[in-house]
Amino acid sequence: MTITVLIVDDSKLARIVAAKNIHALQPDWNRVEASNADEALAVVADGKIDLAVLDYNMPGKNGLELAAELRTLYPTMPLAVITANVQEEIISRARAVNATFVAKPVTEDALRGFISGAALRLRTEG
Amino acid sequence: MAAAFVKLSEIEHDALTELVNIGVSRSAAGLRLMVGEEILLSVPSIDVVSHKTAVALIGEREGDELIAVRQDFAGAFSGRALLIFPQANSLELVRAVVGDEMSPEDIAAIEKEALAETGNVILNGCLATMANMLHRSLSMSLPEVLRGDGGRLFEFGEHLDDDGLVLFLYINFAMRDRDIRGYIAMLMDLPSLASLRLLIGDFIDRVMNEDIPIAV
Numbered sequence: 001m002t003i004t005v006l007i008v009d010d011s012k013l014a015r016i017v018a019a020k021n022i023h024a025l026q027p028d029w030n031r032v033e034a035s036n037a038d039e040a041l042a043v044v045a046d047g048k049i050d051l052a053v054l055d056y057n058m059p060g061k062n063g064l065e066l067a068a069e070l071r072t073l074y075p076t077m078p079l080a081v082i083t084a085n086v087q088e089e090i091i092s093r094a095r096a097v098n099a100t101f102v103a104k105p106v107t108e109d110a111l112r113g114f115i116s117g118a119a120l121r122l123r124t125e126g
Numbered sequence: 127m128a129a130a131f132v133k134l135s136e137i138e139h140d141a142l143t144e145l146v147n148i149g150v151s152r153s154a155a156g157l158r159l160m161v162g163e164e165i166l167l168s169v170p171s172i173d174v175v176s177h178k179t180a181v182a183l184i185g186e187r188e189g190d191e192l193i194a195v196r197q198d199f200a201g202a203f204s205g206r207a208l209l210i211f212p213q214a215n216s217l218e219l220v221r222a223v224v225g226d227e228m229s230p231e232d233i234a235a236i237e238k239e240a241l242a243e244t245g246n247v248i249l250n251g252c253l254a255t256m257a258n259m260l261h262r263s264l265s266m267s268l269p270e271v272l273r274g275d276g277g278r279l280f281e282f283g284e285h286l287d288d289d290g291l292v293l294f295l296y297i298n299f300a301m302r303d304r305d306i307r308g309y310i311a312m313l314m315d316l317p318s319l320a321s322l323r324l325l326i327g328d329f330i331d332r333v334m335n336e337d338i339p340i341a342v
Contacts, residue, residue, distance in 0.1 A: 010169070011144045013137060017333050057147055059169050084255075085151035089164040089302075104148050105259070 003122055004030040004048050008040040008066065009055035009082075014106070018053055018082070021108045025115045037061035037069075044070065049077070051118045053102070053111075056083035056090065064090065067099045076125065078118035082106055134323065139172060141326050142295075145256045146170040150297050150310060153251030160247060161222040161301065168298040177280070180294040180313060184276035188212060194279045195245025195269045199253050202262035203314060203322040205293075207249040208279060211308025216241065219306050242269040248310060260325040280313060293319045 005022055009015045012035070019031045032049065034040035037060055043049065052070060054063035061069075063081045070079060081094045084104040094101040100114040134142065147170055154165040175183070184192070191213040198206050211219065220233050220240040246269045257264045272279055293314040300307035314322065 011140050011147075013140045013330065013333065014144050020334075057151065057167065057169055083151055084148040084155075085167065086155040087158040087164055089158075104151070 002028065002030055003050045003119070004032055006032050006034060006040060006043060006049045006052040008034045008037070008052060008058075008063070010035050010058040011055070014055060014104075018106050018111075021106055021111050022053070022115060024108050025112060026119060037063075037066040040066060041069065044073070050122055051078040051080075053080045053082060053114075054099075056081055056085060064093050064097070064099075067094065067097045071097045071099070076121075078114070078121055080111075080114045133174070134326075137330060138323060138326050141330050142322075143170050143172055145259055145326075145329070146172070146252070146295055146297070146312075148259065149252035149255040150248075152255050153248045154299065156247050156251050157244065160244065163222070163304070164302040166300045166302055170295055170297045172293070172295040174291055174319070175294050177290050177292050180292055181276040181280050183294070183296075184210065184279070184309070184311070188276070190214060191273065192275060192279060193241070194272050195241055195249065196272055196279065197245065197249045197253075197269050198267040199264045200267075201257070201264040202260070202325060203264075203318040205312055205314035205318055206280075207253060208311045208313075209245040209248050209308065210279060210311060211306065213273060215306045215308065218304060219244065222301060222304055222306065238271050241271050245269045245271075252310065260329055262325060291316055293322075 003026070007015050007018045009018065015033045019033070022029065022031060032043060034043050036058055040052070054066050056063040063083070067079050067081055070077060079099040080102045081099045082102045082104055083090060086103060091101045102110050102114055150167055150170065154167050158165050192210055193213045193216045194208045194210040196206060196208050216237060217233055220237050223240050223244055224233065224236065249269070250266050253264055253266065294311070296309050296311040298307065298309055
């Protein structure tokens with residue numbers, strides 16, 4: 001089974017950077033993009049998403065609100081929330097919905113922990 | 127002679143928004159350490175508008191007297207950065223920074239200094255992050271505390287008339303548990319925007335052309 005990762009960011013550039021870094025870590029994964037929370041929820045509803053990487057600061061629903069909704073719908077989906085906003089409240093809210101906090105700017109190193117953890121989890125559950 | 131108008135492409139606009147967003151988010155994390163409570167930020171809004179419109183955009187939203195910390199920056203690109211909030215919030219912001227145990231008299235006595243330092247953390251932090259990501263350095267003036275309306279806060283050198291175009295970007299900020307809110311604003315004239323645009327182009331090339339194939 002090919003794994004599909006959803007990348008949600010209102011910035012096209014940021015989506016490209018995230019996609020490239022994920023590709024470097026997991027070249028075989030499919031990558032799907034959404035530019036806001038509503039679009040993301042619509043994509044996820046189609047049912048082929050295994051994990052998601054969410055930008056925090058987006059117009060409309062922010063990445064933590066989206067993470068909370070996804071968590072309710074998919075209790076075990078690996079989720080990461082990405083932001084340069086390293087305030088404790090944001091980190092702890094990410095933790096509360098069982099999402100991994102990843103600091104911006106996104107690099108391969110920053111994503112490695114989340115991506116390899118998710119790969120392992122999806123394999124064992126899969 | 128008016129400088130030729132530079133319109134940012136979609137990806138340039140996107141990259142600049144992202145740079146500002148990362149810069150401001152990092153400074154908010156710095157301010158959070160100073161005040162011990164969460165700082166809320168909006169998504170940055172970026173536009174090229176006339177100087178008059180920039181003044182009106184702040185004036186329209188704020189009927190009250192404003193207070194601002196202003197820092198000018200110069201280097202690869204130049205401009206003015208401001209942390210702006212209603213004057214009525216000023217002492218509360220100082221209280222958030224120095225702690226609730228100080229007397230009102232003591233708070234009033236250090237108001238200006240505390241505001242300047244808060245502004246410095248936010249504005250300098252944001253610009254330094256942006257400059258680093260653009261691989262350039264910027265020099266920053268000392269923070270200056272100003273009171274007045276939008277027109278006074280945005281006075282921008284004699285060479286710029288009211289109809290001259292500026293890059294105007296702003297972000298709303300608020301503190302979750304206190305009645306404090308304001309804006310971070312930046313103004314750049316068109317020659318600076320043209321220089322900035324070249325650096326943004328390099329930045330986009332760098333992030334797009336690392337030796338990893340782009341997703342299909």
